Amino acid sequence: xxxxxxxxxxxxxxxxxxxxxxxxxxxxxxxxxxxxxxxxxxxxxxxxxxxxxxxxxxxxxxxxxxxxxxxxxxxxxxxxxxxxxxxxxxxxxxxxxxxxxxxxxxxxxxxxxxxxxxxxxxxxxxxxxxxxxxxxxxxxxxxxxxxxxxxxxxxxxxxxxxxxxxxxxxxxxxxxxxxxxxxxxxxxxxxxxxxxxxxxxxxx
Amino acid sequence: xxxxxxxxxxxxxxxxxxxxxxxxxxxxxxxxxxxxxxxxxxxxxxxxxxxxxxxxxxxxxxxxxxxxxxxxxxxxxxxxxxxxxxxxxxxxxxxxxxxxxxxxxxxxxxxxxxxxxxxxxxxxxxxxxxxxxxxxxxxxxxxxxxxxxxxxxxxxxxxxxxxxxxxxxxxxxxxxxxxxxxxxxxxxxxxxxxxxxxxxxxxxxxxxxxxxxxxxxxxxxxxxxxxxxxxxxxxxxxxxxxxxxxxxxxxxxxxxxxxxxxxxxxxxxxxxxxxxxxxxxxxxxxxxxxxxxxxxxxxxxxxxxxxxxxxxxxxxxxxxxxxxxxxxxxx
Numbered sequence: 001x002x003x004x005x006x007x008x009x010x011x012x013x014x015x016x017x018x019x020x021x022x023x024x025x026x027x028x029x030x031x032x033x034x035x036x037x038x039x040x041x042x043x044x045x046x047x048x049x050x051x052x053x054x055x056x057x058x059x060x061x062x063x064x065x066x067x068x069x070x071x072x073x074x075x076x077x078x079x080x081x082x083x084x085x086x087x088x089x090x091x092x093x094x095x096x097x098x099x100x101x102x103x104x105x106x107x108x109x110x111x112x113x114x115x116x117x118x119x120x121x122x123x124x125x126x127x128x129x130x131x132x133x134x135x136x137x138x139x140x141x142x143x144x145x146x147x148x149x150x151x152x153x154x155x156x157x158x159x160x161x162x163x164x165x166x167x168x169x170x171x172x173x174x175x176x177x178x179x180x181x182x183x184x185x186x187x188x189x190x191x192x193x194x195x196x197x198x199x200x201x202x203x204x
Numbered sequence: 205x206x207x208x209x210x211x212x213x214x215x216x217x218x219x220x221x222x223x224x225x226x227x228x229x230x231x232x233x234x235x236x237x238x239x240x241x242x243x244x245x246x247x248x249x250x251x252x253x254x255x256x257x258x259x260x261x262x263x264x265x266x267x268x269x270x271x272x273x274x275x276x277x278x279x280x281x282x283x284x285x286x287x288x289x290x291x292x293x294x295x296x297x298x299x300x301x302x303x304x305x306x307x308x309x310x311x312x313x314x315x316x317x318x319x320x321x322x323x324x325x326x327x328x329x330x331x332x333x334x335x336x337x338x339x340x341x342x343x344x345x346x347x348x349x350x351x352x353x354x355x356x357x358x359x360x361x362x363x364x365x366x367x368x369x370x371x372x373x374x375x376x377x378x379x380x381x382x383x384x385x386x387x388x389x390x391x392x393x394x395x396x397x398x399x400x401x402x403x404x405x406x407x408x409x410x411x412x413x414x415x416x417x418x419x420x421x422x423x424x425x426x427x428x429x430x431x432x433x434x435x436x437x438x439x440x441x442x443x444x445x446x447x448x449x450x451x452x453x454x455x456x457x458x459x460x461x462x463x464x465x466x467x468x469x470x471x472x473x474x475x476x477x478x479x480x481x482x483x484x485x486x487x488x489x490x491x492x493x494x495x496x497x498x499x500x501x502x503x504x505x506x507x508x509x510x511x512x513x514x515x516x517x518x519x520x521x522x523x524x525x526x527x528x529x530x531x532x533x534x535x
Contacts, residue, residue, distance in 0.1 A: 024505065027505055028505070028506075032502060032504075033285070033287055033288065033291075033502060035505075036288075036291070036292055036302065036303065037284075037288040037292045037355075037501035037502035037503060038292070038302075038355060038499065038501065038502075038503050039503065039504070039505040040503065040505055040508055043505070097506070098505060098506075098508065099508075101508060101510070109494070110493075110494075113489065113491070113492055113493055113494060114492055114493060169300075170296055170300055170401055170402050170403055170473070171296075171300040171398065171400050171401055171402075172400050172402065173398070173400035176400075
């Protein structure tokens with residue numbers, strides 16, 4: 001059962017990637033406007049959106065597991081987290097390739113003009129050790145440290161939310177919605193943490 | 205002959221050749237002639253079956269546009285394909301996505317249309333579009349359009365000098381500025397219903413009188429040889445080619461001559477990002493991005509079509525309008 005669920009989840013998770021892949025292949029073989037007149041921007045946008053979607057899903061596992069009393073959900077958190085990293089990496093890579101055009105000399109100037117770039121790149125750097133240590137082996141090796149390390153997802157989520165908010169021009173609906181979802185998911189944990197603390201106090 | 209969009213069933217050369225081999229206008233004209241010949245064999249109905257919303261327009265307007273004369277403006281430019289010009293737009297009245305205007309602008313009713321003229325002028329009133337265009341010789345001008353977002357296009361507009369229109373209203377000496385207002389109608393413009401927009405509708409823009417009277421300043425009613433598609437600002441829009449695109453206000457319903465500088469929409473929202481003048485200037489960056497270069501659309505994926513941005517978008521003949529002005533201060 002868990003195997004089947006994992007396969008289904010994997011197929012769902014890989015779908016946006018396959019969509020982008022086929023669009024790029026068609027684009028390169030002559031359908032020049034399949035992604036609009038700014039295909040580079042479109043790819044950066046789609047990969048960024050899916051990285052954020054998977055981040056929210058990853059963060060939602062624990063609260064959902066509790067609310068819905070479905071303990072098995074935790075079995076899928078790693079894959080969701082890895083998809084977050086996968087799309088975030090594609091997002092960063094497509095920014096470098098299609099928008100920055102590998103002119104790293106300009107990255108400094110760009111970053112000063114657009115602080116959201118710095119936030120995004122920092123978030124990716126924080127995501128990197130989480131992806132690397134996502135295996136069972138690392139989980140064993142780091143023992144208690146693993147849990148502490150993976151709490152990095154909380155500050156990282158805030159960075160990502162601000163990264164999106166800073167790009168508002170006129171319509172603020174989506175950036176604010178994403179930020180609100182991050183806030184909710186973080187508040188649920190804070191609430192749980194304080195509740196546990198109180199419970200501990202009573203027990204002792 | 206006037207450049208026409210291709211019949212959707214025929215592939216445009218730009219769609220089957222790499223960007224590097226993009227058509228020069230001269231070749232484009234030759235191809236247009238071939239297309240016209242091919243088209244003459246088709247029933248008229250097939251020619252009108254366009255997938256684009258609301259590009260038909262009333263017969264008198266089509267006829268007037270059909271008799272527009274060619275000019276030398278931009279004859280050496282490589283045109284941005286019709287599909288990009290009409291499917292990649294900033295027209296927040298229909299949504300903030302670049303393809304929202306293309307998808308939703310068909311709801312806009314452009315016929316009948318009227319424009320209210322008032323303020324510091326002798327001739328005031330509400331004029332139908334037909335009145336405004338009566339006896340007006342239209343012309344085709346190919347202009348570069350530079351968006352403040354650092355992309356640009358080359359568009360063959362059909363229109364007439366704004367100066368011609370202004371003269372008919374006999375502005376008073378006290379008229380120092382001209383203000384334009386876009387239609388506000390939540391029923392027709394879904395973007396205006398959005399609770400999440402920072403824009404205080406209706407959209408407003410303005411020019412100094414000498415800018416408005418400049419030969420380059422155009423009132424457009426068509427593009428690519430036909431009536432303006434709704435998403436491009438039908439039925440009447442401004443085109444100021446040396447300024448960022450947001451100055452070129454669309455779907456105009458009011459013109460007001462003013463003694464004082466009018467409020468303008470983007471300047472209201474973020475005065476540090478969008479000035480009243482908004483002249484294209486590679487030296488003055490937007491606070492959140494550089495204006496030194498631009499992506500000429502359509503852009504490739506691995507080979508972005510990046511070109512340097514020029515002062516006044518390359519229209520150096522307007523420089524005298526700003527002599528002695530600090531363009532860093534009055535951006």
